[in-house]
Amino acid sequence: MTDAKFLQIHTLxxxxxxxxxxxxxxxxxxxxFGGATRTRVSSQCLKYHWRNFDGEGAxxxxxxEEPVRSIxxxxxxxxxxxKPMIERGLPERLVVATVETFVQRLMSDDAPSxxxxxxxxxxxxxxxxxxxxxxxTNQVTIFGEPELRYIIKASAxxxxxxxxxxxxxxENPAMKLSKEQVKVVTDTLGxxxxxxxxxxxxxxxxxxxLDAALFGRMVTSDVLSxxxxxxxxxxxxxxxxxxSESDYFAAIDELxxxxxxxxxxxxxxxxxxxxxxxxxxxIDVPLLISNLEGCAREDWKSADRTLAAxxxxxxxxxxxxxxxxxxxxxxxxxxxxxCVLVEAGSAQPRTLANAFRRxxxxxxxxxxxxxxxLGSYVHGIDQMYGHSGERRLSVSSDAAxxxxxxxxxxxxxxxxxxxxxxxxVKG
Numbered sequence: 001m002t003d004a005k006f007l008q009i010h011t012l013x014x015x016x017x018x019x020x021x022x023x024x025x026x027x028x029x030x031x032x033f034g035g036a037t038r039t040r041v042s043s044q045c046l047k048y049h050w051r052n053f054d055g056e057g058a059x060x061x062x063x064x065e066e067p068v069r070s071i072x073x074x075x076x077x078x079x080x081x082x083k084p085m086i087e088r089g090l091p092e093r094l095v096v097a098t099v100e101t102f103v104q105r106l107m108s109d110d111a112p113s114x115x116x117x118x119x120x121x122x123x124x125x126x127x128x129x130x131x132x133x134x135x136x137t138n139q140v141t142i143f144g145e146p147e148l149r150y151i152i153k154a155s156a157x158x159x160x161x162x163x164x165x166x167x168x169x170x171e172n173p174a175m176k177l178s179k180e181q182v183k184v185v186t187d188t189l190g191x192x193x194x195x196x197x198x199x200x201x202x203x204x205x206x207x208x209x210l211d212a213a214l215f216g217r218m219v220t221s222d223v224l225s226x227x228x229x230x231x232x233x234x235x236x237x238x239x240x241x242x243x244s245e246s247d248y249f250a251a252i253d254e255l256x257x258x259x260x261x262x263x264x265x266x267x268x269x270x271x272x273x274x275x276x277x278x279x280x281x282x283i284d285v286p287l288l289i290s291n292l293e294g295c296a297r298e299d300w301k302s303a304d305r306t307l308a309a310x311x312x313x314x315x316x317x318x319x320x321x322x323x324x325x326x327x328x329x330x331x332x333x334x335x336x337x338x339c340v341l342v343e344a345g346s347a348q349p350r351t352l353a354n355a356f357r358r359x360x361x362x363x364x365x366x367x368x369x370x371x372x373x374l375g376s377y378v379h380g381i382d383q384m385y386g387h388s389g390e391r392r393l394s395v396s397s398d399a400a401x402x403x404x405x406x407x408x409x410x411x412x413x414x415x416x417x418x419x420x421x422x423x424x425v426k427g
Contacts, residue, residue, distance in 0.1 A: 003301060004344035004389070004424045005286055007312065009319055010352050011279040011337040012239070012370055017272050018333035020324050021045045028244060028273045034357035036241045039273045043233040045324045046279070050315070051211050053322045057314050059210060062307075069145050070209030070217075076143055077103055078135040081151055086132070090159055091169040093177075094185065096120045096131050098155045101189045103135060105197055111190070121182055124174065142217045144209025147201060154192075154200075161188050205294050213291035214311070230288035231281060231315070232349075238275035239356040239370050247272045272331070276366050278356055279337070281319060282349045283312060285425055305426050313422035316342060320394075320414055338367060338396040339374075341406065342417045344424040345389025352377060367397070375405030382407065390424075392417040 021029045021041040031040045051059060060069055071080060077099055085095045097112075097120040104112050112120075125131035165184050168175055177185075201207050208217050208227055216229030246269045253265030286300040288308050295303045320340045325333030341352075355377030360369045391406055393399070394414045403411055412420075 003346075003427045005284070005346040006344070006349050007283040007285060007421055007424060008341075008343040008345075008349050009279075009281045009283070009316060009421075010339075010341040010343075011320055012276060012339035012367065012374075013236075013279060013320075013323075013335055013337040014274075014276045014367065015323075015333055015335050016274045018274070018325060018331045019270065019272055019327050020333055022326050027271050028242075030242060031235065031237055033237060033353075034359060036359045038237040038240075038359075039242045039244070039275050039277075040235050040237040041277065041324050043235050046236065047215050047233055049322055049324045050318045051215065053318060057317050057321075059214075059311065059314055059318070062310055062314070066146065066149075068206045068210045070142055070211030071145065071148065072140055072142050072211075074137050074140055075135075076141055076148070077137065077151075078132050080148055081155070082132050082135050085152060085156060085159075088156075089170070090156065091166075091173050092125055092131055093121050093123075093173070094159050094162060094166070094169065095155070096134055097185055098158055098189060099135055099151070101192055102151050102155060102197075103137065105192060105194060107137065107141070111192075114186075117182065117186055121177055121185060142208065142212050144207050144212060146205070146207045146209070150200060150207075158188055158192070202294075206292060207294075210292075210311075214288070214315075227291060228287060230284050230291050232284070234280040234351060234353070236277040236279040237353070237356075239278050239360045239373070240276065240362050240366060241359045242273065243275055243362075244271055244273040246270070270327070276360075276370055278353060278370075279319065280351050280353060283315070288312075288425075301427070309422040309425040312425050313418045316340070316418035316421050317414065336396075339371070339399070339402075340394040340414055340417060342392045342394075342421050343389050344391075344421065347388065350381075371399050371402040375402045379405045392420050 019028055023029050029040050029042060030037050032038070053059075073079070082095050082099045085099075086092050097117060100112055100116060100120055104110050104116075120131065120134060123131060162184055163170070166181055206213060212227045214229070214231050217227040248269045249267075250264055251266035256262070256265070285308070286297050288311065289295070289300040289303050289305055290297040292307050292311070293303045320337040323334050325331070327333070352374060355374045356370070358373075360366060360373055362369075387407065391408050393403055393406055393408045393411045394417045395402070395411045399411060403409070
């Protein structure tokens with residue numbers, strides 16, 4: 001097959017005695033399915049760990065010409081744009097006014113009001129109320145390092161234009177600005193037009209960063225490019241009914257103990273769960289290539305697919321080997337998938353979660369029972385709809401019956417499956 005539009009990755013991963021993903025009350029997240037309650041791990045939790053993994057095969061350890069990380073924070077403009085400029089010796093008030101103009105243009109398409117400029121240009125900074133704190137945003141924003149480098153460069157150029165008439169600010173940062181000097185600032189910053197800003201950002205490759213290219217970016221501004229997620233992630237859930245227990249624990253006060261007292265310093269309990277989880281993701285190949293290369297989605301076949309193939313090869317391995325998990329120090333919640341099925345095709349993707357609509361029996365072996373349920377379900381779906389795509393299966397134990405049911409010749413290693421997925425992207 002060439003030019004597959006979708007890749008689907010299905011995993012079965014077993015975790016004993018863990019608390020992978022907690023709700024607001026500190027209990028394991030759950031979901032009802034097939035008339036039974038299952039333990040689940042949210043897609044948000046899974047994506048967080050995959051994109052932030054820093055070990056072998058990490059997404060950000062690919063070779064890039066320049067850094068392409070996506071930054072998620074409310075203090076991005078304060079910490080990563082304004083502070084470096086001030087540390088280079090640019091006047092704080094001009095930096096804040098200039099960067100604030102970019103923030104307004106990027107987030108709401110509007111320019112700062114006269115009151116905003118007055119507050120940033122006429123106010124004095126203090127340890128209690130730093131002027132630079134005006135640049136904190138009300139919501140977490142997602143910006144790519146290429147976008148931030150452009151904002152810093154463009155801001156510095158605008159400030160340089162003001163220096164001939166405001167040069168005294170470099171020597172006397174606390175000086176009071178006259179109305180004429182304030183007008184110099186507002187007139188200069190007024191040159192920052194929405195159309196030019198949009199054009200410059202759109203022309204940058206991976207402007208919003210790798211994270212946003214893979215998992216999307218929601219924006220309401222007309223300047224920034226909204227990014228639809230090229231990788232769709234389902235909530236993972238146990239193929240059987242939930243299995244949990246209350247873990248009672250105590251912390252010992254060793255000084256009290258050594259003095260002859262009982263020594264109990266803290267007593268509490270926490271929930272622990274165990275289970276075999278089904279995980280499912282879909283990679284929209286045309287959109288992935290479009291997001292990474294900056295081309296129109298309909299032009300994906302003629303675009304360079306090298307980076308997209310590298311991303312997919314790494315992502316298949318990440319999904320199989322990078323664990324989510326809370327309570328790392330007390331449960332060591334690390335596990336690798338024992339079954340990975342990768343599918344390539346151009347039909348609309350479909351989950352295999354319904355293979356486990358009836359909870360799998362845990363005896364005598366939950367994994368073997370899951371194999372039987374998965375194989376039976378896929379065989380039935382193939383009989384009903386036919387099968388036009390291709391599959392690769394990787395398993396850690398004997399699964400000849402599953403391979404036959406899936407219509408694959410024989411299981412292969414995970415690196416082989418990941419490489420095959422990359423070749424499907426290359427076409």
